């Protein structure tokens with residue numbers, strides 16, 4: 203079960219370092235009593251990028267963000283946000299960052315507007331500047347119509363949106379978002395993902411945590427996969443999926459033929475690397491390129507008088523990467 | 536001023552909560568109001584809180600000379616009772632009852648023909664039936680009349696015993712007193728007793744010490760004491776309840792979020808402390824002014840009252856913050872606040888203000904609690920004390936309050952380091 207994972211050397215990693223660094227993390231570690239929540243975590247985020255921390259429950263994502271937000275003091279290591287040290291220049295770090303906490307952190311007995319006004323003041327905004335920003339944010343998160351009622355009466359999606367809005371008030375250079383789409387409907391989720399991309403297009407650096415690989419894949423320039431407090435691998439999506447090899451996985455069910463017979467014929471084809479026979483008599487093939495090989499598979503089947511009754515193609519994904527590196531699924535825990 | 540932004544945000548939240556408003560202002564005024572209604576109306580005759588009950592008296596007692604019937608009529612008509620009852624002597628029973636039926640009078644008192652005989656008959660000791668005929672819609676007036684007559688009759692029981700003793704004494708010396716003679720002796724004892732100061736209006740001493748002394752001080756002082764106790768109980772409650780927002784915000788996640796903004800932790804805590812202090816200040820000032828207007832309480836001279844206001848706020852805030860610094864979750868805070876404040880409040884004497892028959896050692900126990908010290912100060916201002924009278928309790932409140940503040944700050948700073 204427990205695998206010793208050495209961080210694979212990902213090709214092209216160094217070549218990615220073009221722009222200035224917004225977040226530099228070196229050897230960060232944090233223990234809670236006996237739990238090593240974060241161990242020796244290092245990574246960098248360039249300005250203007252979206253980087254995701256992907257990992258299952260308890261991987262240490264929130265603990266890492268908390269240290270980067272100067273909320274928790276690291277037991278080891280240090281990090282620099284826009285070149286300010288989280289250990290010695292916390293005030294400057296806090297002014298540079300916006301934090302969207304994993305749990306909704308709003309005053310539920312105050313209205314959306316009152317919340318924004320208060321949090322704006324905490325970021326040092328006053329007067330007309332504050333009023334203007336509050337209106338802009340209400341517009342941005344689509345709550346202009348609902349600015350007056352108490353937040354307690356909001357739907358989950360509305361609260362999530364306001365929770366994000368609060369972090370944007372002071373136009374932070376770096377935005378931390380801790381699982382901002384958990385527990386909401388698909389439409390609100392779409393909404394949030396789109397606004398993250400929009401913010402990023404406008405130049406904001408985003409550090410995003412999630413345990414949905416689809417989100418990490420869609421949003422991020424780079425992905426850092428964490429598990430049990432450690433970074434197990436990091437790179438672009440393409441770089442990461444290469445770890446499991448450039449193979450597609452095809453699941454097929456066939457009828458009117460002895461499966462073993464067709465398996466042998468398929469294996470003999472060019473571009474088919476492995477054929478395995480499953481207990482339910484379906485077949486799983488590992489192939490270099492499913493698009494090229496599929497016509498040949500059908501041709502062989504027709505020649506044998508067999509019928510292919512179902513085809514399921516899986517391109518390599520982060521789930522597979524995680525499985526490959528840890529022996530567990532992303533959502534096991 | 537972020538510190539005030541934080542304080543005002545907290546106050547906006549608590550003043551928006553109906554529950555908090557009731558605990559801050561509603562309950563102390565309501566409880567004192569109930570005391571006021573229960574005691575105020577009867578005693579506060581000067582303010583015409585209650586019109587004297589109209590009483591029709593019919594004296595059918597036929598006995599000549601020193602008759603008990605006449606004594607009762609005279610007693611009811613006495614000057615001391617005019618604030619309570621307005622007596623009209625009626626010629627016959629029917630017209631007296633008629634007066635009650637037509638609500639011209641609240642009570643008819645019918646003294647029967649054999650009243651003197653029965654009342655003084657030491658041999659039988661039979662109960663004398665004075666008939667009270669009353670308007671069923673009235674409570675207080677008939678109750679007063681019943682009490683007065685009851686007292687009068689008790690008094691005659693004393694006379695009857697005196698008569699009996701006299702007869703026995705006379706017997707020792709071979710003198711036989713006939714029934715009439717012993718009655719006369721008894722009645723004369725009764726009248727002698729009245730002139731000696733054992734007047735029936737001693738009843739008023741029991742029921743209403745207020746009317747005995749000048750300008751009704753005791754009533755307002757009773758209500759003032761009750762109000763002081765209630766005010767302090769709920770001010771200490773509010774202190775802890777407002778301080779509880781620290782724990783509440785920790786659970787809501789807003790405290791952690793505050794810590795991620797460019798606002799220092801000591802400043803955030805200070806903002807919370809300021810909100811507690813301002814809230815309590817508003818509460819004390821409102822309660823003092825409102826109770827003065829509603830119940831006519833004279834809290835005392837402005838300077839000592841101002842001193843005690845500040846002392847109360849500092850001590851209640853410090854005590855509340857200290858209590859909350861021991862609490863980890865809002866689930867714990869209910870029992871902790873409730874229990875600690877009920878016990879210290881009770882020991883501090885907040886629930887027993889205005890009671891006369893409290894053992895004196897209790898005053899010493901009071902001072903083992905923070906509440907006891909501020910109560911002592913307020914009791915002084917209520918009694919017309921000057922700055923010199925309250926300076927002791929005031930200094931204790933300030934010093935103790937600041938000390939508790941300090942300890943709470945240390946605990947919180949360690950917790951949120």
Ligand SMILES: Nc1ncnc2c1ncn2[C@@H]1O[C@H](COP(=O)(O)OP(=O)(O)OP(=O)(O)O)[C@@H](O)[C@H]1O
Nearest residue numbers: 234237239257258259260261262263264265266413
């Ligand atoms: N305050 C704390 N006290 C003790 N243990 C903690 C604390 N915070 C986190 N942990 C532990 O540290 C580990 C990492 O937790 P963390 O919250 O960082 O994970 P996560 O990746 O954010 O998980 P999730 O996806 O569930 O939010 C977990 O084992 C967790 O139980």
Ligand SMILES: [Mg+2]
Nearest residue numbers: 263264265304
């Ligand atoms: Mg988390």
